[in-house]
Amino acid sequence: MTDLTEERRDTLQEMINIGFGRSMSSLADLLGVRIELSVPDVLVIRTEEILDYLIKVMEGAEEVSLVQQGFRGEFFGEAVLALPCLAGRELVAMLDEDAGFQPALEMGQLEMEALLEVGNVVIGACLGQFADLLQTNLSFSPPTVLMENIHSAYLQDMLRARPGDALLIHTKFRVDQRAVMGYLLVLLPEDCLQWLYREVDIFLERMLG
Amino acid sequence: MRALLIVDDSPISRKIIRKLLPPGPFDIREAGNGLECLKLYQEARADLVLLDLTMPGMDGFETLAHLKQMDPQAQVVVVTADIQSSSQAKVMELGALQVIPKPPKAEVLRQVLERYCP
Numbered sequence: 001m002t003d004l005t006e007e008r009r010d011t012l013q014e015m016i017n018i019g020f021g022r023s024m025s026s027l028a029d030l031l032g033v034r035i036e037l038s039v040p041d042v043l044v045i046r047t048e049e050i051l052d053y054l055i056k057v058m059e060g061a062e063e064v065s066l067v068q069q070g071f072r073g074e075f076f077g078e079a080v081l082a083l084p085c086l087a088g089r090e091l092v093a094m095l096d097e098d099a100g101f102q103p104a105l106e107m108g109q110l111e112m113e114a115l116l117e118v119g120n121v122v123i124g125a126c127l128g129q130f131a132d133l134l135q136t137n138l139s140f141s142p143p144t145v146l147m148e149n150i151h152s153a154y155l156q157d158m159l160r161a162r163p164g165d166a167l168l169i170h171t172k173f174r175v176d177q178r179a180v181m182g183y184l185l186v187l188l189p190e191d192c193l194q195w196l197y198r199e200v201d202i203f204l205e206r207m208l209g
Numbered sequence: 210m211r212a213l214l215i216v217d218d219s220p221i222s223r224k225i226i227r228k229l230l231p232p233g234p235f236d237i238r239e240a241g242n243g244l245e246c247l248k249l250y251q252e253a254r255a256d257l258v259l260l261d262l263t264m265p266g267m268d269g270f271e272t273l274a275h276l277k278q279m280d281p282q283a284q285v286v287v288v289t290a291d292i293q294s295s296s297q298a299k300v301m302e303l304g305a306l307q308v309i310p311k312p313p314k315a316e317v318l319r320q321v322l323e324r325y326c327p
Contacts, residue, residue, distance in 0.1 A: 018290040034296070208225065
């Protein structure tokens with residue numbers, strides 16, 4: 001049984017940083033804006049603690065838009081792009097200027113489609129690049145979007161579905177000149193942590209010789 | 210001996226850059242954040258600074274601006290995962306010589322060193 005050592009954590013953080021840089025570049029192109037990135041956090045967390053962690057990082061946002069996408073290959077898991085609800089609507093306004101910013105409206109088809117597109121670009125580019133660095137391939141399931149109160153039973157059930165440890169990678173971005181912040185969480189179940197640690201060691205060996 | 214300053218919050222990233230550098234002789238110093246970079250640069254100027262952008266606290270943009278203020282002749286090459294064209298434009302405007310996307314390649318680092326500190 002191997003662990004998430006400091007060296008592995010640092011390496012994973014750097015690999016996700018590279019993946020996230022790629023995905024933010026794609027998102028910036030899509031939205032026609034500049035995006036500020038932050039250093040990702042990598043931690044191993046009990047799945048039952050994920051929701052509390054999410055509540056903490058969402059900094060008081062009650063209503064959240066979540067784009068979820070599963071990925072599968074030599075390693076597997078789920079990526080969740082979490083945006084405070086109003087941030088999701090700002091993104092819609094950026095994607096479709098004709099729609100404007102409509103905070104009072106229910107999430108309509110347009111908003112859902114925009115969130116799916118944004119989620120798909122961010123998750124696909126980030127994990128695609130991450131898989132490239134590990135010299136492996138991933139296939140992605142179609143993304144799904146939901147807007148929920150962060151304390152809802154549905155979210156609690158979803159995030160606590162598989163008991164055990166999970167690798168949680170959390171990174172935050174800010175869309176320039178707008179108060180839009182988002183968080184990308186990559187959840188890898190206990191089953192593939194050992195595989196991932198081995199591959200990270202191989203990556204390091206390849207880079208450092 | 211050419212003096213290099215590698216600035217990155219990730220120890221692994223600094224290690225990788227060191228490993229990929231062509232054979233020296235180099236005097237290599239490392240900084241884990243922007244403030245440390247400025248301090249080291251002030252103590253002894255480097256011929257070339259390899260600077261990350263996404264760092265906690267003072268990020269690479271701010272560090273670069275301060276470096277150029279301290280020494281308008283400072284030679285800075287940005288090594289970053291932030292590959293947005295707007296970021297590239299911003300660092301070039303701030304006075305960077307070049308932007309290298311992460312992970313860096315040995316060949317690119319060799320060319321950079323040949324070009325900016327032969």
